[in-house]
Amino acid sequence: xxxxxxxxxxxxxxxxxxxxxxxxxxxxxxxxxxxxxxxxxxxxxxxxxxxxxxxxxxxxxxxxxxxxxxxxxxxxxxxxxxxxxxxxxxxxxxxxxxxxxxxxxxxxxxxxxxxxxxxxxxxxxxxxxxxxxxxxxxxxxxxxxxxxxxxxxxxxxxxxxxxxxxxxxxxxxxxxxxxxxxxxxxxxxxxxxxxxxxxxxxxxxxxxxxxxxxxxxxxxxxxxxxxxxxxxxxxxxxxxxxxxxxxx
Amino acid sequence: xxxxxxxxxxxxxxxxxxxxxxxxxxxxxxxxxxxxxxxxxxxxxxxxxxxxxxxxxxxxxxxxxxxxxxxxxxxxxxxxxxxxxxxxxxxxxxxxxxxxxxxxxxxxxxxxxxxxxxxxxxxxxxxxxxxxxxxxxxxxxxxxxxxxxxxxxxxxxxxxxxxxxxxxxxxxxxxxxxxxxxxxxxxxxxxxxxxxxxxxxxxxxxxxxxxxxxxxxxxxxxxxxxxxxxxxxxxxxxxxxxxxxxxxxxxxxxxxxxxxxxxxxxxxxxxxxxxxxxxxxxxxxxxxxxxxxxxxxxxxxxxxxxxxxxxxxxxxxxxxxxxxxxxxxxxxxxxxxxxxxxxxxxxxxxxxxxxxxxxxxxxxxxxxxxxxxxxxxxxxxxxxxxxxxxxxxxxxxxxxxxxxxxxxxxxxxxxxxxxxxxxxxxxxxxxxxxxxxxxxxxxxxxxxxxxxxxxxxxxxxxxxxxxxxxxxxxxxxxxxxxxxxxxxxxxxxxxxxxx
Ligand SMILES: Nc1ncnc2c1ncn2[C@@H]1O[C@H](COP(=O)(O)OP(=O)(O)O)[C@@H](O)[C@H]1O
Ligand SMILES: [Mg+2]
Numbered sequence: 034x035x036x037x038x039x040x041x042x043x044x045x046x047x048x049x050x051x052x053x054x055x056x057x058x059x060x061x062x063x064x065x066x067x068x069x070x071x072x073x074x075x076x077x078x079x080x081x082x083x084x085x086x087x088x089x090x091x092x093x094x095x096x097x098x099x100x101x102x103x104x105x106x107x108x109x110x111x112x113x114x115x116x117x118x119x120x121x122x123x124x125x126x127x128x129x130x131x132x133x134x135x136x137x138x139x140x141x142x143x144x145x146x147x148x149x150x151x152x153x154x155x156x157x158x159x160x161x162x163x164x165x166x167x168x169x170x171x172x173x174x175x176x177x178x179x180x181x182x183x184x185x186x187x188x189x190x191x192x193x194x195x196x197x198x199x200x201x202x203x204x205x206x207x208x209x210x211x212x213x214x215x216x217x218x219x220x221x222x223x224x225x226x227x228x229x230x231x232x233x234x235x236x237x238x239x240x241x242x243x244x245x246x247x248x249x250x251x252x253x254x255x256x257x258x259x260x261x262x263x264x265x266x267x268x269x270x271x272x273x274x275x276x277x278x279x280x281x
Numbered sequence: 282x283x284x285x286x287x288x289x290x291x292x293x294x295x296x297x298x299x300x301x302x303x304x305x306x307x308x309x310x311x312x313x314x315x316x317x318x319x320x321x322x323x324x325x326x327x328x329x330x331x332x333x334x335x336x337x338x339x340x341x342x343x344x345x346x347x348x349x350x351x352x353x354x355x356x357x358x359x360x361x362x363x364x365x366x367x368x369x370x371x372x373x374x375x376x377x378x379x380x381x382x383x384x385x386x387x388x389x390x391x392x393x394x395x396x397x398x399x400x401x402x403x404x405x406x407x408x409x410x411x412x413x414x415x416x417x418x419x420x421x422x423x424x425x426x427x428x429x430x431x432x433x434x435x436x437x438x439x440x441x442x443x444x445x446x447x448x449x450x451x452x453x454x455x456x457x458x459x460x461x462x463x464x465x466x467x468x469x470x471x472x473x474x475x476x477x478x479x480x481x482x483x484x485x486x487x488x489x490x491x492x493x494x495x496x497x498x499x500x501x502x503x504x505x506x507x508x509x510x511x512x513x514x515x516x517x518x519x520x521x522x523x524x525x526x527x528x529x530x531x532x533x534x535x536x537x538x539x540x541x542x543x544x545x546x547x548x549x550x551x552x553x554x555x556x557x558x559x560x561x562x563x564x565x566x567x568x569x570x571x572x573x574x575x576x577x578x579x580x581x582x583x584x585x586x587x588x589x590x591x592x593x594x595x596x597x598x599x600x601x602x603x604x605x606x607x608x609x610x611x612x613x614x615x616x617x618x619x620x621x622x623x624x625x626x627x628x629x630x631x632x633x634x635x636x637x638x639x640x641x642x643x644x645x646x647x648x649x650x651x652x653x654x655x656x657x658x659x660x661x662x663x664x665x666x667x668x669x670x671x672x673x674x675x676x677x678x679x680x681x682x683x684x685x686x687x688x689x690x691x692x693x694x695x696x697x698x699x700x701x702x703x704x705x706x707x708x709x710x711x712x713x714x715x716x717x718x719x720x721x722x723x724x725x726x727x728x729x730x731x732x733x734x735x736x737x738x739x740x741x742x743x744x745x746x747x748x749x750x751x752x753x754x755x756x757x758x759x760x761x762x763x764x765x766x767x768x769x770x771x772x773x774x775x776x777x778x779x780x
Contacts, residue, residue, distance in 0.1 A: 083731050106740075123746070
């Protein structure tokens with residue numbers, strides 16, 4: 034599904050990603066862990082095409098396409114979704130309108146018919162229920178005045194609606210209490226299957242108890258320094274990143 | 282390259298709109314000779330078969346205008362206007378009212394079609410007799426249209442239906458003929474001839490516009506609408522609109538404007554007067570889309586407009602809503618004089634300036650009556666090298682005990698070569714009155730655009746969505762059909778995504 038080879042990137046002239054190799058096969062969920070400032074969010078932005086993140090080398094293939102050649106909206110249309118570490122507020126833009134516009138943009142790109150307001154509401158209600166989100170969240174401005182937990186749940190709601198091929202979740206667990214963490218994890222697990230892959234970025238092993246990854250990678254200083262199975266996350270939790278650093 | 286700079290470049294490249302409504306109709310025109318003098322004023326008055334009192338009124342205005350100076354205080358710059366180098370009267374040559382569609386100039390009908398005037402029946406628009414009796418489609422609230430094609434109101438629709446309620450909705454020149462007492466009683470009582478330079482000019486040479494009278498207790502059953510359009514080269518358009526809402530009546534009036542693309546600048550100096558008596562309500566909505574000039578600032582309309590309402594009656598209410606996307610220069614301050622106790626004035630405004638457009642717009646709320654309240658919500662959007670100024674005055678007279686005003690001015694900047702300015706004046710001479718003012722300035726942030734694009738929206742759609750969100754409080758004041766149109770217009774005027 035996703036294949037990253039020798040990827041290097043810089044921000045404002047400073048090299049952040051120093052050669053990343055990573056492959057996420059179709060249907061697999063991989064976790065990326067690493068200390069603050071190691072380049073996890075940078076990787077997610079580079080993959081989703083944010084401006085200001087300059088790629089200086091390497092390649093990324095996604096669903097058979099050269100991902101780096103696509104505009105951000107084209108990447109979204111071809112099935113890449115990023116759950117933001119810090120979801121952005123859009124004052125005055127109704128959440129329902131935003132979600133429907135996004136869903137229809139993606140549906141249009143896939144050659145599927147667009148949904149009208151009524152059809153959308155029907156689909157949205159089902160997802161809201163599954164994620165235990167109140168319907169009033171649809172009426173509010175996008176992320177405006179949302180609590181940290183609400184923002185993260187709104188990201189997962191969008192993911193559930195857009196049904197991406199690859200979801201990158203950037204610290205979606207941080208700031209969530211245990212109940213919310215379960216709800217969010219259920220949302221991700223519900224999508225798991227042969228057509229869905231995920232890259233779960235997290236600090237904490239805790240999330241990985243609910244979303245059990247196929248592989249765990251440790252990102253430090255802009256490189257993946259170690260990869261392993263779910264047990265690697267447990268080891269990190271117990272011994273800290275210093276142990277990995279020593280080993281690397 | 283830093284993220285922010287690149288975003289600005291990209292936004293700039295999508296903000297150079299082209300004008301979708303720039304076409305010109307070739308129909309025979311009847312002109313008065315170029316220039317402005319007493320004879321031209323007499324010519325106009327004679328062409329319109331006006332009574333002596335109105336000619337005298339015009340001549341007085343002309344005399345005042347000659348002694349006046351063009352205002353220089355607005356934050357706009359433009360080369361000097363040669364008032365002698367323009368035509369002050371242009372009318373389609375065929376002025377006999379058509380009896381059927383066949384008699385209407387097909388060019389004119391095509392113009393209306395291109396304008397996209399919300400009219401299903403071309404016959405109604407063209408003023409064909411009896412056409413106004415056609416029922417509205419799909420049970421929707423019908424819209425009565427009074428189209429001003431350059432200076433002459435060509436057609437008035439739904440007149441008969443309105444007539445049954447005793448509502449008068451016609452061209453002001455027709456009102457002068459048929460209801461001279463009403464016109465004489467109210468004309469110039471809200472905006473006197475000598476009010477300002479452009480109002481004086483308008484008073485001398487106004488050629489057409491709409492007249493509305495809603496009788497006591499009548500709730501106007503449909504939205505009344507005027508579509509203005511400037512067509513002929515080098516003609517100024519000086520329409521004059523007068524709306525009177527008698528006691529306990531209600532009316533909603535829509536005004537839309539477009540103009541063909543031209544290299545030279547054209548002057549538009551309109552006057553709108555509203556009078557609300559006891560318990561009357563007037564809602565006046567404008568979507569202004571005059572040609573803004575090209576990306577270099579060539580051509581475009583100079584829009585110097587005086588709009589004012591008098592809430593004369595107790596508990597009367599006037600609400601101005603405007604979406605200003607066009608014109609090279611906009612100079613416009615729809616105002617409310619709140620005379621009646623407990624009367625209410627509202628001003629909701631969206632003004633966009635892109636490329637080289639300049640807008641100096643805002644409102645005046647003059648509180649005289651007791652417990653009068655006013656609300657001002659202004660949203661200014663600047664892109665390209667556009668300059669946007671909010672200029673507002675809230676004046677509370679000593680008589681206006683317990684008056685209240687709330688003002689909110691928000692500016693949104695797109696790019697770093699545009700400007701937004703807020704000039705609020707508050708003159709409160711009443712101890713018990715309260716005024717509040719809030720102002721913000723923001724930019725479309727790179728992270729907002731990226732967030733939208735990550736969800737599959739194109740950059741243009743993202744800008745449109747964010748701008749519409751920014752304007753939401755104003756757009757929701759517009760009548761439903763107009764709001765949809767306004768939203769599209771906002772997006773088009775910012776993005777250059779034509780058609
Ligand atoms: N826009 C930016 N401008 C300058 N430096 C940045 C920017 N974004 C990230 N960085 C730097 O890149 C490094 C990696 O940041 P980030 O990818 O956010 O790490 P993580 O998500 O792993 O905490 C940090 O040193 C951070 O300071
Ligand atoms: Mg991060």
